[in-house]
Structure formats: structure tokens, C-alpha cells
Amino acid sequence: xxxxxxxxxxxxxxxxxxxxxxxxxxxxxxxxxxxxxxxxxxxxxxxxxxxxxxxxxxxxxxxxxxxxxxxxxxxxxxxxxxxxxxxxxxxxxxxxxxxxxxxxxxxxxxxxxxxxxxxxxxxxxxxxxxxxxxxxxxxxxxxxxxxxxxxxxxxxxxxxxxxxxxxxxxxxxxxxxxxxxxxxxxxxxxxxxxxxxxxxxxxxxxxxxxxxxxxxxxxxxxxxxxxxxxxxxxxxxxxxxxxxxxxxxxxxxxxxxxxxxxxxxxxxxxxxxxxxxxxxxxxxxxxxxxxxxxxxxx
Amino acid sequence: xxxxxxxxxxxxxxxxxxxxxxxxxxxxxxxxxxxxxxxxxxxxxxxxxxxxxxxxxxxxxxxxxxxxxxxxxxxxxxxxxxxxxxxxxxxxxxxxxxxxxxxxxxxxxxxxxxxxxxxxxxxxxxxxxxxxxxxxxxxxxxxxxxxxxxxxxxxxxxxxxxxxxxxxxxxxxxxxxxxxxxxxxxxxxxxxxxxxxxxxxxxxxxxxxxxxxxxxxxxxxxxxxxxxxxxxxxxxxxxxxxxxxxxxxxxxxxxxxxxxxxxxxxxxxxxxxxxxxxxxxxxxxxxxxxxxxxxxxxxxxxxxxxxxxxxxxxxxxxxxxxx
Amino acid sequence: xxxxxxxxxxxxxxxxxxxxxxxxxxxxxxxxxxxxxxxxxxxxxxxxxxxxxxxxxxxxxxxxxxxxxxxxxxxxxxxxxxxxxxxxxxxxxxxxxxxxxxxxxxxxxxxxxxxxxxxxxxxxxxxxxxxxxxxxxxxxxxxxxxxxxxxxxxxxxxxxxxxxxxxxxxxxxxxxxxxxxxxxxxxxxxxxxxxxxxxxxxxxxxxxxxxxxxxxxxxxxxxxxxxxxxxxxxxxxxxxxxxxxxxxxxxxxxxxxxxxxxxxxxxxxxxxxxxxxxxxxxxxxxxxxxxxxxxxxxxxxxxxxxxxxxxxxxxxxxxxxxxxxxxx
Numbered sequence: 036x037x038x039x040x041x042x043x044x045x046x047x048x049x050x051x052x053x054x055x056x057x058x059x060x061x062x063x064x065x066x067x068x069x070x071x072x073x074x075x076x077x078x079x080x081x082x083x084x085x086x087x088x089x090x091x092x093x094x095x096x097x098x099x100x101x102x103x104x105x106x107x108x109x110x111x112x113x114x115x116x117x118x119x120x121x122x123x124x125x126x127x128x129x130x131x132x133x134x135x136x137x138x139x140x141x142x143x144x145x146x147x148x149x150x151x152x153x154x155x156x157x158x159x160x161x162x163x164x165x166x167x168x169x170x171x172x173x174x175x176x177x178x179x180x181x182x183x184x185x186x187x188x189x190x191x192x193x194x195x196x197x198x199x200x201x202x203x204x205x206x207x208x209x210x211x212x213x214x215x216x217x218x219x220x221x222x223x224x225x226x227x228x229x230x231x232x233x234x235x236x237x238x239x240x241x242x243x244x245x246x247x248x249x250x251x252x253x254x255x256x257x258x259x260x261x262x263x264x265x266x267x268x269x270x271x272x273x274x275x276x277x278x279x280x281x282x283x284x285x286x287x288x289x290x291x292x293x294x295x296x297x298x299x300x301x302x303x304x305x306x307x308x309x310x311x312x313x314x315x316x317x318x319x320x321x322x323x324x325x326x327x328x329x330x331x332x333x
Numbered sequence: 334x335x336x337x338x339x340x341x342x343x344x345x346x347x348x349x350x351x352x353x354x355x356x357x358x359x360x361x362x363x364x365x366x367x368x369x370x371x372x373x374x375x376x377x378x379x380x381x382x383x384x385x386x387x388x389x390x391x392x393x394x395x396x397x398x399x400x401x402x403x404x405x406x407x408x409x410x411x412x413x414x415x416x417x418x419x420x421x422x423x424x425x426x427x428x429x430x431x432x433x434x435x436x437x438x439x440x441x442x443x444x445x446x447x448x449x450x451x452x453x454x455x456x457x458x459x460x461x462x463x464x465x466x467x468x469x470x471x472x473x474x475x476x477x478x479x480x481x482x483x484x485x486x487x488x489x490x491x492x493x494x495x496x497x498x499x500x501x502x503x504x505x506x507x508x509x510x511x512x513x514x515x516x517x518x519x520x521x522x523x524x525x526x527x528x529x530x531x532x533x534x535x536x537x538x539x540x541x542x543x544x545x546x547x548x549x550x551x552x553x554x555x556x557x558x559x560x561x562x563x564x565x566x567x568x569x570x571x572x573x574x575x576x577x578x579x580x581x582x583x584x585x586x587x588x589x590x591x592x593x594x595x596x597x598x599x600x601x602x603x604x605x606x607x608x609x610x611x612x613x614x615x616x617x618x619x620x621x622x623x624x625x626x627x628x629x630x631x632x633x634x635x636x637x638x639x640x641x642x643x644x645x646x647x648x649x650x651x652x653x654x655x656x
Numbered sequence: 657x658x659x660x661x662x663x664x665x666x667x668x669x670x671x672x673x674x675x676x677x678x679x680x681x682x683x684x685x686x687x688x689x690x691x692x693x694x695x696x697x698x699x700x701x702x703x704x705x706x707x708x709x710x711x712x713x714x715x716x717x718x719x720x721x722x723x724x725x726x727x728x729x730x731x732x733x734x735x736x737x738x739x740x741x742x743x744x745x746x747x748x749x750x751x752x753x754x755x756x757x758x759x760x761x762x763x764x765x766x767x768x769x770x771x772x773x774x775x776x777x778x779x780x781x782x783x784x785x786x787x788x789x790x791x792x793x794x795x796x797x798x799x800x801x802x803x804x805x806x807x808x809x810x811x812x813x814x815x816x817x818x819x820x821x822x823x824x825x826x827x828x829x830x831x832x833x834x835x836x837x838x839x840x841x842x843x844x845x846x847x848x849x850x851x852x853x854x855x856x857x858x859x860x861x862x863x864x865x866x867x868x869x870x871x872x873x874x875x876x877x878x879x880x881x882x883x884x885x886x887x888x889x890x891x892x893x894x895x896x897x898x899x900x901x902x903x904x905x906x907x908x909x910x911x912x913x914x915x916x917x918x919x920x921x922x923x924x925x926x927x928x929x930x931x932x933x934x935x936x937x938x939x940x941x942x943x944x945x946x947x948x949x950x951x952x953x954x955x956x957x958x959x960x961x962x963x964x965x966x967x968x969x970x971x972x973x974x975x976x977x978x979x980x981x982x983x984x
Binding site: 168169171172173175176177178179180183184185186187188260264267268271272273274284287288290291294295301305308309312313316317 | 348350352353356357360361474477479480482487490491586587589590593594597608609612613620624627628
Binding site for chain 2: 710712715740741742743744745748749751752753756757758759760761762767770771774775805807818821822
């Protein structure tokens, strides 16, 4: 039945619910169709990025005199750009650069934001008020604008880009972590724990953290996808990775003058960004489905 | 909605705006490079220490940061955002020229995206899990994942090869100059912005519509013998409308600060372009001014959205005695 | 004369593994001015039966056989547009949770009036009848109630509004889907009394769906007990409570706490799980949990037989029951 009737209160006690052990989170994500596709896409990109590290293919900076703007061939699988550089190698290196910025920025934002959120939610008082005010102010900026202003202030370079993106995302993690902490803090079992004299750190680690990890996990996937888009956008505008270093955003910007004739100069870097964003969003969807007990499979 | 509530919200907003001003000031004072070096270029190296000090004094850079902030903030309150170091034009004039371009772009993108997003969101939600839902959702995800700079680049390249269109060739035509000429320049960039926007609206509409459609009161409405059209529009869409309107309002706020790439690619003299030029020329009066204005607009738009939300939903609108 | 007559109703719901039978041949009739209680656990098919009558089965579910007659007209043979006019017009429904059954964004008056308008009542007349309907369910100051949004009203007031809306068009059949379970006990009693009063005033045929035999005892003339999509036993309320003819009815009765119990011992429970509709046994669906089962019960599914005042789908007459169950 699609409509759940209330349990038959006095009349009939239903049979005990199935108590099969809950499968682990990774397994539940993989069981979700979206999650599985997302993991496969991101896994493939990560492999390509790692391959670029050991120069399995071509040097992304080498300029081949033989052919500039040459189409895909046996020698250059994805063609070459206006300087005769191998697009495949540049895309792979670009993916590495994107993932590096995304991972570092989101790691920073998750750790700092998550910690601030948990602590301010758990401690309350002045700390909570100050953190709350700060996040309010940061939320007052449109995300892209804030990232841009920070990059303008910090200067170019991948780490500065990562820091700028991290600052933008930190208040989001503060909120995501703080909400469940407040709920958990007021819940029966934490109150009971306090009465029993458990230490604050024990309560924090045993009861509070497990409850905030689920919403944070979902947010991490979405933040990674936003970070990749932002990094590419900043590079596109000339404010991120600087030439001649390979970057997906810069490659797209450069391709403008050669498209649609040399379509490969645009298609492959664009495709890499799209695949990364789609993959991460699918993982986010999968996580949400896996973590939400209310989700009904249709 | 009581006056007291409104007063509280306005006070809170003022506090946030002050915080925004502080953040903008603190972040942008850290801009790399000295303004004077940026202004004078290689000549800066030839300055004597006295000349340099005089220039610093002229630009107010020798005062303490706190004094500088209050000088700047006092100027803000009088509507003085400073002078572009690069061109000597007051920043308010530059913004005055650029703002209408960005606002028009944002409004146009909204006008295109919202009906499309709502319509397709409803289509997808009318039979969840069906083939139509699947394809609409797939297109929506693609619309979200396609980066604006890719869509903009492809569009410009395509326009160039198909119509020998070049965004940088002509000068900007304002709405006042020529309606059709302006629209010809604005339509494509607005369409590019509309792609991601329509996808966002579509996803919100779909989930809000599904949520509303599953409500008990929808069954009550059907049980009264209402026509399906009335159930869908008067009951489901009306209830789904609250989150949709909220989301659209917030998106509009984002858009004011998010037209940068499109303005750059299509060579439109809006706020985004102004900001980018400011960053590239290290003209930080411009960067401060634009950042502050956009953030303030964002705060005000969000406040307006909240008010509209409260007007739309009787549960938050009224207080007082029960019937 | 029966106003509502359900004949051999079957309903299925589509799942990944094919269509699942949720209602498997229900026959039931209700006279004008009569209240029939339809009792069963979650998943017994009682709500699907009710929604079939209204034509509001959820997506994926459909009526797969039988007839639903209201005043001799088979609702299932009507075209969709005609079917719509019967909803609210001749068959109306009131719902379990009054907190969610009303649209939060419309005034109560507008919600009642739109039902009238949907059936061709013009604006001024609809307004007049809305106020009359609100007054009829015992709410004071109808104009003020009509202008209120649902969140201004208490649960009991909202349930009265739902009832007013359901009865505004003077339907012949009222389906009540556990309309008292979400309410406080005192409010419950008021709503029960109100429905009973309106039944008398308008000669309503009421189908009262519930899992609560106490409510049934209070309000119903007859009871039908559902199990696994079929009616296990149908009988006059008094007879069912005095001498249930189906072991499932007996077990349900045994699990009601009696006000005369002085010792609060554990209530008897029915062991085992409700049947899995995806894999119904060939025999009686209650057989695995039945205290009175006999060797033949697992072989074929029993058809209803008339025994005492009841129609019961059981092979084993009361006389052969072991005493343990009867004591309950």
C-alpha cells in the first residue's frame, strides 16, 4: 500500500520489523542507480588525473611543430591546440588541476566550517553568536562574487584559488553542521547522557558527530562540483591558473577563436568539466537517497 | 506581519550590510600591489620617497586602517564610492552606467527561464518516474552541469560562424537608444544565462510540485469533485509556488553578481565587466564599489523575497487570536 | 434499500514484480441511514476499498473487477468527467488528519465554496450554502470561520470544517477514513456524535473505516472485518461483539483493553505477521496465525458462509473452537 496506515494501536501488534543489518553507506550509494553512475564517472576522471601525473601520454606543455590545431589522430588522440600541444595530455593535467583545487578547498571548508558549526552549536553562547553573525555576513555575498573578490585580493595560483573557494563554502558547512547539532543536543539521549555524567567530549564524539556526518557528506559532493565549476570559471576569466599551465577553463577560453572548425579544442575540456559536475551531483543525489530514511524507491 | 517584525528585520539587515562593508574593506585592502605602483606603472620606480609619501597622503593611504575605513564608510553614506584611480571617473558614475545593463540582463534571463522551468518542472512531476520525468530531469541535470562559460563560448562562436556576428565589433546600444538594437545584443547573453537558471527552476518546481501533490489536501480537493486542472493549478501549483518564488528571488540576487562571464564573452558593459576590469587594473575603488553594491543588492533582494514569502503564506502572514 | 452496493470488488497495485492484489473480491452494501464499520490492520485493503468507491486510487493502483453501485448506478462504468461529478456530489469523504486535509493557503470558506462551484452552484448561492454548512457542523460565527485560514482553527474545528465541506452538496454516501484517530479523546466523542447526528438528519449511508473496534462499537450498525484484501466476517455490531464467527474477529476483540480489567496484564496479541500479498498461500490467509486452524484450512481459501447473524469466511464453526481463544 502506498498509504501508510497508523499502526493498529490496541488491536493487533504487527510482526517485528525486519531487522536485517543496515548495509554500509558506500554500499548503499552504489546500490542507488544515480550514485553508482556518479562514482563511475568520478572514478574515471580521477584515474585520468593520476595518469597525467606520471606522463603516461604526452607532455602537456610540449609544443609539437608537426601540427597545430590538428584533429584527433593516432599520435594525438584528442588533437592538438593552436601551439601544437597535445589536448589529451592537457585535458588530463587540467582535470588534475581542477580536482586538486576542488579537493583542497572543500577539505578546508569542511574541516573549518564543520568544526566551527559543531562547536558553536554544541557550546552555544558568545561563540555561537559570533560565528552566526560572521556566517550571516559571508552569506550576504553572492558566492561567485565573493570568490572573485578573494581571488582579486589573494592573487593567482591554484592554492589561492582553493583558499578563496574554501572561504565561500565555509559558512555553508557551518550551517549544515550546526543544525543537526542543535537537534541532537536537545535530544533525549544526549540529555540522558548528561544526567549520567558523560563528559562533553564523549557526547560530542559518540553522539553528535555521527549525526552531522550525513548532511555534511551530501554537502561535500555538491561543494566539490561547485568548486570545479568556479575554478574553471575563474581560469576562464584569466584569474585562476595562469598559462602555459593547463586548465580546463583556460582551454575553453582559448578555443573560442578556433571553434567550430577545431571543435576538439573546446569539446574535450568542456566535456571534462561537465562529466565532473554531473558525476558529483549524481553522487550527491545518491548520498541523499542513501541517507534519507524517507526516500521511497520509485 | 507586524511593524515590530519589520523593524527587527530592517535592523538586522543594516547590521549585515555594515558587516559586508567591513569584509569588503578588509579583503580588498589586501589587494596585491600598491595602488600607486598600479597607477603610475614603471614611473613609480622613479618616485622619490617624498613624492611617494605625498601621493599616499593624497589617496589617503597613509592613515590608519580604521581611519581609512571610516573615511571610506562615511563617503559611502554620502553616496561617494571614491574615484577610479585608473580613469579618474567617480565610481558611482561607472556603476550608474553599468548597473542597468546587468539588471536588464538578469531580468531578461529570468523572463526566459522561469516560465520554461516551471512548465517543464510540472511536466516532469505530473508523472514521476515516467519516461517524460526521466528525460526532463536528464536535460535539467545537463543544464546545470553545462558551465556558463562553455555555453557562452559555443554561442558566440556559433553566432560568429553563422551570422558573422562579433560581440566586440559594435558598441553597446542601450534600451533608450534603440529597443530592437538593444534586444539584439542582450537576447543571446540572456539565453545563455537562462540555461542554468531554467534548470534550477525546473528542479525546484519538480520537487516542490511533487511535495505538494502528495499532500492530503490535494486528495481532499479531488474528493470534492474538482476538475484536474483546478486541482493542479489552484491547489498543487499554488502551494508549490511558495518555494518556487523564494528560489527565483534568490536566484535573481545571485544573477546580479553572476553575469560576469556572460558580460565578458559578449562584451557587454555591465557590472561584471566593470568589476573584472577593476580587478585586472587593480583599481580597487571600483572593485570595492561594485562588490559592495552587488552584495547590498543581494541582501536587499533576499529581504524582499522573505517579505514576499510572508505575504504568500497565511501561516506566516498573520498573528493574533484564533477564530 | 441499499444506497451503496459494492459487488465483488477487486483492486490491484502495480509493483516491480507485477500487479499485487490488494482488494480481492469485496461485497458490501449499506442502507440509507446506516453506518457500516470497515475494520482491519494496515494493508488489509480497507483504505483501497474506500478510495475505489471515490475513484481516487493512488497512481499505479486500479480497480480490476467488480461493480460499485450508488443508487443503482455503477460508478465504474462512468466516464471520467461523470465520475468527477459524483465525487463530492453523491459520494463524499472525510479524512484521517484534519491538520493536513485542508489547503493551508485558502480560507476555509473558499475551500467549501469551491466544491459547490465545481458542481455548478453559482457564486452567491455557494457562499450562502457554505455558511449554512459551517453552521450545521456546530461551529459558532460561520462568517468568521469562513474567512479563517486552516492554521487558525483547532484540530476539532478543522475536522468539523472537513465534514461541512463533505456534506455541503448533500451526498448520499459518506466515507469516513478514521476521522477521529488524530484527535483528542473528548474531541473524538464530539465528532462521533456529530457524524451520527448528521447521518440521522440526512439519511446518510456511512462507511466508517477504522482499526479501532471501540469506535465501531460506539457508532456502527454493522461491521465488516477485513483481512488480506477480503472480508473475513461481516455481522451486525452487537452480534460480532457478542459472538464473533471468525477467529480473526475473535482475536481482535480479545486485544481490546476492557474497562473492567483490574489487573493491567499484557493484552493478548495475535502472533505471526500479516500475510505477504506477494505470496498468498493457497488456503485461508489467516491460517498461519490462527488459533483454531484445522488440517483442511491450508488447502483452499474459504468462501463466506452464513453462520448465526454473520457472514464468515471460515471453515471452523464456533462450536469447534478451542476454549482458550473464546475466553478472550
